[in-house]
Amino acid sequence: MDNRRTLYIGAHADDVVINACITINRYSKSAYILTMTDGVPFGIYPKELGGITLDNHDEYVRQRLNEDKSAMQILGLNVGERYTNGEIPDGESYKNPEKIVSIIEALVKREKIGRIMTHSFPGGRHPAHPDHEIVSVCSYIVGKQYGIEVWEYPRFKSDVTGKQADRIFFEEEKIETVRHDFTSEEISLRDKIMRIFITQGFIIEKYNATFEVFGRGERDPGNIPDTTDFYCGADYRPGPQELKKAINDFFITGYRN
Numbered sequence: 001m002d003n004r005r006t007l008y009i010g011a012h013a014d015d016v017v018i019n020a021c022i023t024i025n026r027y028s029k030s031a032y033i034l035t036m037t038d039g040v041p042f043g044i045y046p047k048e049l050g051g052i053t054l055d056n057h058d059e060y061v062r063q064r065l066n067e068d069k070s071a072m073q074i075l076g077l078n079v080g081e082r083y084t085n086g087e088i089p090d091g092e093s094y095k096n097p098e099k100i101v102s103i104i105e106a107l108v109k110r111e112k113i114g115r116i117m118t119h120s121f122p123g124g125r126h127p128a129h130p131d132h133e134i135v136s137v138c139s140y141i142v143g144k145q146y147g148i149e150v151w152e153y154p155r156f157k158s159d160v161t162g163k164q165a166d167r168i169f170f171e172e173e174k175i176e177t178v179r180h181d182f183t184s185e186e187i188s189l190r191d192k193i194m195r196i197f198i199t200q201g202f203i204i205e206k207y208n209a210t211f212e213v214f215g216r217g218e219r220d221p222g223n224i225p226d227t228t229d230f231y232c233g234a235d236y237r238p239g240p241q242e243l244k245k246a247i248n249d250f251f252i253t254g255y256r257n
């Protein structure tokens with residue numbers, strides 16, 4: 001990987017660390033972070049998580065962002081200048097594609113970003129979180145408009161216990177990949193970083209890794225493949241048709257070529 005300014009985008013305030021912790025540490029001078037949502041679904045309060053009590057929604061939002069910012073600081077990032085949160089309500093990215101595109105666009109212009117790292121493009125046979133899918137499509141819209149390379153984090157494949165068993169790109173997608181294998185020091189560093197996310201205690205177990213991989217392929221954000229594999233179903237999540245409709249409507253009404 002070269003040193004061009006890179007915007008790492010995550011739908012939630014742990015996605016970037018899960019996917020690119022060590023890569024950011026190696027290239028911290030050229031790294032910019034954007035987490036798109038507030039990361040907190042509707043819930044009942046007070047809530048006890050990782051040994052701390054959260055009294056309300058806003059407190060949980062602040063806690064999640066603080067965890068992510070603390071992690072980024074240890075990875076060498078100047079959080080005050082390089083960390084942005086889009087404040088889109090968790091699970092509602094599909095209602096805000098225009099806003100998401102303009103947030104990404106503003107950062108790309110202001111920081112002269114030369115590369116975007118984002119979630120995997122919708123489609124194929126493996127489900128992804130709807131916030132991830134919308135954020136991915138919006139990243140490609142901006143990438144295309146500004147002629148910027150867009151790379152993706154791989155999809156997660158879980159085993160029966162829900163633990164991440166593999167990270168995958170689909171063969172038919174003709175993806176070019178770049179892979180960073182960790183040194184033993186980097187394995188310990190990642191471990192330490194994952195423990196900062198005390199309200200998300202499951203991630204250290206679930207997303208254990210000894211390397212990071214990114215993929216780049218031909219994508220057309222104006223043409224979302226038909227897939228039944230959107231990750232959805234719980235009551236606060238949109239269904240696949242709502243996601244597709246949100247993107248289609250956006251192209252009809254909001255997309256400037």
Ligand SMILES: [Zn+2]
Pocket residue numbers: 011012015129132
């Ligand atoms: Zn996420």
